[in-house]
Amino acid sequence: MNDSPRAADTNANRTFPLVDTHCHLADPRLMADASTLIVRAETAGVRVIVSVGAIGSIQTDRDTVAIAENHDNVYAVIGVHPHNADSCDEPRMAAIGQLARSRKVVAIGETGMDLHYRNSTRQAQEESLRRHLRLAHELSLPVVIHCREAETIVAQIVREEGIPPAGGAIHCFTGSSPDAERFLALGFMISFSGIITFKNAQALRQTARMIPDGRLLIETDAPYLTPEPNRGRPNEPAYAALTFAAMAALRGADPAALAERIMSNAAALFRFKPPPASAA
Numbered sequence: 001m002n003d004s005p006r007a008a009d010t011n012a013n014r015t016f017p018l019v020d021t022h023c024h025l026a027d028p029r030l031m032a033d034a035s036t037l038i039v040r041a042e043t044a045g046v047r048v049i050v051s052v053g054a055i056g057s058i059q060t061d062r063d064t065v066a067i068a069e070n071h072d073n074v075y076a077v078i079g080v081h082p083h084n085a086d087s088c089d090e091p092r093m094a095a096i097g098q099l100a101r102s103r104k105v106v107a108i109g110e111t112g113m114d115l116h117y118r119n120s121t122r123q124a125q126e127e128s129l130r131r132h133l134r135l136a137h138e139l140s141l142p143v144v145i146h147c148r149e150a151e152t153i154v155a156q157i158v159r160e161e162g163i164p165p166a167g168g169a170i171h172c173f174t175g176s177s178p179d180a181e182r183f184l185a186l187g188f189m190i191s192f193s194g195i196i197t198f199k200n201a202q203a204l205r206q207t208a209r210m211i212p213d214g215r216l217l218i219e220t221d222a223p224y225l226t227p228e229p230n231r232g233r234p235n236e237p238a239y240a241a242l243t244f245a246a247m248a249a250l251r252g253a254d255p256a257a258l259a260e261r262i263m264s265n266a267a268a269l270f271r272f273k274p275p276p277a278s279a280a
């Protein structure tokens with residue numbers, strides 16, 4: 001059985017809108033060109049973009065909210081990345097709470113734990129995750145979780161704190177199938193990045209096949225993790241179309257139906273109005 005995903009979708013006249021549920025438009029590599037990238041995404045069919053601040057200082061969150069406020073189909077997620085958890089304290093969370101008053105802020109995050117890089121101490125990452133879960137709960141917003149080599153402990157903390165009533169997503173999922181089962185049981189959506197297009201990602205593709213339609217999301221995580229066949233170039237939201245095509249192929253799904261499902265999953269989680277399917 002051929003396990004490798006097909007390359008780019010060849011259906012150039014696609015009319016079903018796609019969504020990039022996680023990218024970083026305020027990243028220094030993307031921000032100057034954000035408006036161009038948003039237009040380029042639209043041209044590729046990626047009509048909704050969820051942009052995450054979180055990396056670095058709160059200025060990244062401010063910039064992310066500003067970009068979202070200036071573009072109809074761009075939404076913002078704000079928080080403190082696990083890499084920066086050492087700088088997550090009460091004043092920072094209060095500032096995030098203030099910023100979350102913008103109607104374009106649709107979730108809190110990305111929070112979580114990264115025990116691969118360990119750029120912040122494990123203890124700070126745990127504490128930061130707890131603070132984010134509580135803030136999401138308070139604000140009735142979903143939470144976006146980054147989890148690398150920390151699936152068991154993250155699931156444990158969520159179990160202790162409770163998943164926010166508005167739900168959440170495990171972004172750029174890279175865990176095992178049992179990890180996915182655990183997060184599904186907790187009520188999360190599972191989001192896959194361009195990693196599913198990488199040659200050596202057979203196990204992850206296997207896991208992506210078993211995620212129920214109603215819990216599936218796709219993302220770029222731009223500027224990171226450029227999907228094949230564009231690996232080596234900086235990633236951008238337009239390339240969500242490549243990851244989407246790979247996902248439809250590996251699930252043997254009808255692209256139009258799957259696109260509609262993923263858009264409605266994202267719209268339900270982040271509570272935005274999905275764009276009409278037939279608009280060009």
Ligand SMILES: [Zn+2]
Pocket residue numbers: 110146147171172
């Ligand atoms: Zn992440």
Ligand SMILES: [Zn+2]
Pocket residue numbers: 022023024052110221
């Ligand atoms: Zn990210």
